[in-house]
Amino acid sequence: MFDNSIGVAIVIQNNSLSVVIIGGGAAGMSAAIAARQAAERASVNCSITLLERNARPGTKISISGGGKCNVTHQGTPAELLEKGFLRMNERRFLRNALYGFSSTDLLELLHSRGVETEVRPDGKVFPLSGDASSVAMAFEELLKELSVKIISSCRVRSVESKNGMFQITSTAEPLTADIVILATGGVSYSKTGTTGDGLIIARKMGHSIKEPSAALAPIVTLKAPPASLSGISLRSAALVASAAGKTVERRGDLLFTHRGFSGPAALSLSRDIAELCRESGSATLFADLFPEHTPAELDQLLLQHARRHGAQMVRKFLQICPIAPLKKGLSEAPHGTIPTALVPFIIRYALLEIDITWSALQKEQRHSLLTVLKRFPLGTVRKVPLDQGEVSAGGVDLGEVNPKTMESRITPNLFICGELLDYAGEIGGYNLQAAFSTGWTAGTSALKKY
Ligand SMILES: Cc1cc2nc3c(=O)[nH]c(=O)nc-3n(C[C@H](O)[C@H](O)[C@H](O)COP(=O)(O)OP(=O)(O)OC[C@H]3O[C@@H](n4cnc5c(N)ncnc54)[C@H](O)[C@@H]3O)c2cc1C
Known part of the structure; x- marks a missing residue:
């Protein structure tokens, strides 16, 4: 034949x-x-x-x-x-x-x-x-x-x-x-x-x-996330990994674990993270809590909010702030709000005083808050262990x-x-x-x- x-x-x-x-x-x-x-x-x-x-x-x-x-x-x-x-x-x-x-x-x-x-x-x-x-x-x-x-x-x-x-x-x-x-x-x-x-x-x-x-693997960071964040989930945020000028990103729910990150966004991005680590030795992770907004758009939103709610503490605002809000603004929270446990870390990473109000917030401080909301630091990954990937x-x-x-x-x-x-x-x-x-x-x- x-x-x-x-x-x-x-x-x-x-x-x-x-x-x-x-x-x-x-x-x-x-x-x-x-x-x-x-x-x-x-x-x-x-x-x-x-x-x-x-x-x-x-x-x-x-x-x-x-x-x-x-x-x-x-x-x-x-x-x-x-x-x-x-x-x-x-x-x-x-x-x-x-x-x-x-x-x-x-x-x-x-x-x-x-x-x-x-x-x-x-x-x-x-x-x-x-x-x-x-x-x-x-x-x-x-x-x-x-x-x-x-x-x-x-x-x-x-x-x-x-x-x-x-x-x-x-x-x-x-x-x-x-x-x-x-x-x-x-x-x-x-x-x-x-x-x-x-x-x-x-x-x-x-x-x-x-x-x-590895692909579809949980992500283990060099330094584990703070214990108080273990178990929280960032709904519909963007997980961003970068190394040597290359950036990869995935939208979806992100779960903090006691060793790093899991949930759909982390599992899906693990393959790209593994590749970045192989090429560059390590990758740095961030969460974008406002993936629908460019930094300029987010700055406008924060500015508008500051003008209207000068007496409000920034910390209080963050506790009710929608996560991954739609373009329209901050009125709707289709994916829920920023987890309360995360708020002290946002304030700390933005180098703000815990009780600072919007009216007291200087322009540079607003920019530093904006940077943290767009690039909340999640740590460094050296390797995604091959054996732990579902595939x-x-x-x-x-x-x-x-x-x-x-x-x-x-x-x-x-x-x-x-x-x-x-x-x-x-x-x-x-x-x-x-x-x-x-x-x-x-x-x-x-x-x-x-
Ligand atoms: C924990 C876990 C959960 C998963 N959950 C899902 C899910 O819910 N949905 C989904 O779509 N995918 C899931 N996956 C992925 C999915 O199971 C695999 O992609 C799929 O089973 C691959 O099928 P395969 O036949 O190619 O390989 P396998 O299913 O891995 O089969 C390969 C077989 O070859 C045998 N073998 C290997 N070497 C030799 C050899 N030298 N001689 C003889 N036999 C050998 C192995 O023993 C094995 O039985 C999951 C994977 C894991 C690990």
């Missing part, structure tokens, strides 16, 4: 095609199911073997979403791409896969296996039972029904391509395969089996690897994998899918969806040649 796309012939030995999938996470299990279905459609006699290093497949699915599994996000593929993947090259790469196996397709599959789901108001989709392992089990049972051979507690050590066949060495018996689908996941949360084996295997097979770094960015270079098929452009009949690839999605179910979709594409395409 002949593959037109890369011009490599595969002779099916003993009339049976052997497909080996390495890694039994979302991507690997999805690939195995899709491969079996594609083989049945094409009436290809095919053995499908899934090698998983853990005692059972689906370990990471079972701990995802705090044990509840935010399995996907509601919306069209275009909406998911826009909301879930901020980097254009990753969006372009994932486009085909997300259209090929969408969140609707994933939910249909889960519903057909008795896993009912609920959509939260923010669009996140969870199993109705609130039990992440129900998702992993649904996939595992389907694999068994489809006669996918699961070899668990089997760690693959190497894959070599020889004379059109793959030789797979592992802690179990050696295997040969016509097609290999590599789905070993990322490099974080190593206790779930993801220690980066797939990167070593892919590199040995000629692939370039983008150095992995890892970096991995197999996207340019070396065909986005329509997930086939390696370097080694024919090798398919690569899931978090092992150099993409990372936002919080919200996008990462599992991307793993299921790229896995599905790999499994379907692997059999398409026949």
Whole structure:
């Protein structure tokens, strides 16, 4: 049989095609199911073997979403791409896969296996039972029904391509395969089996690897935030990180923890912070409490307020001051007010006396207050530990994998899918969806040649 796309012939030995999938996470299990279905459609006699290093497949699915599994996000593929993947090259790469196996397709599959789901108001989709392992089990049972051979507690050590066949060495018996689908996941949360084996295997097979770094990780600052701020949240503020003249920023809720920062803004920006730290050694963090206003606009607002409320203490004003107010002014507080616990720090960092009134505030003092409101200092970060990221960015270079098929452009009949690839999605179910979709594409395409 002949593959037109890369011009490599595969002779099916003993009339049976052997497909080996390495890694039994979302991507690997999805690939195995899709491969079996594609083989049945094409009436290809095919053995499908899934090698998983853990005692059972689906370990990471079972701990995802705090044990509840935010399995996907509601919306069209275009909406998911826009909301879930901020980097254009990753969006372009994932486009085909997300259209090929969408969140609707994933939910249909889960519903057909008795896993009912609920959509939260923010669009996140969870199993109705609130039990992440129900998702992993649904996939595992389907694999068994489809006669996918699961070899668990089997760690693959190497894959070599020889004379059109793959030789797979592992802690179990050696295997040969016509097609290999590599789905070993990322490099974080190593206790779930993801220690980066797939990167070593892919590199040995000629692939370039983008150095992995943490994404969706809590931020730990060199000096912990003051204890009195631990647990407060800045609603809809902008978290800003800067290093060596480069600035990155993310809008969203920011949570102060006892070691640094978490919450959607921190998790989302962690990938960029990790990159800044790698390039420059460290990054400085700020919160912009007035992200809708330029410094000049904010100065006008403060000036107007000072004229009208001269007798009011600045501290009292800050206690009722909206956080991230809309352009219109200070009358509305759509995101609540500045947390009271933060006010003494704003006053202190702006070098103001605690009881100063608006009428006593000099121009320079107003400017210093403005600077703190626009750049509230949050500390310095040296490193975002890789293992703590819910996902890892970096991995197999996207340019070396065909986005329509997930086939390696370097080694024919090798398919690569899931978090092992150099993409990372936002919080919200996008990462599992991307793993299921790229896995599905790999499994379907692997059999398409026949
Ligand atoms: C704590 C946590 C919570 C998360 N919550 C969510 C969430 O709610 N929603 C969401 O969308 N995403 C979430 N994610 C991210 C999401 O789980 C991953 O992006 C997704 O599971 C990646 O799927 P994958 O199949 O590519 O990799 P994995 O699911 O990591 O699967 C890879 C598999 O390969 C196996 N493996 C590795 N090396 C070898 C080897 N040498 N031989 C054999 N097997 C090997 C591993 O044991 C593992 O089972 C979360 C991640 C974490 C860590």
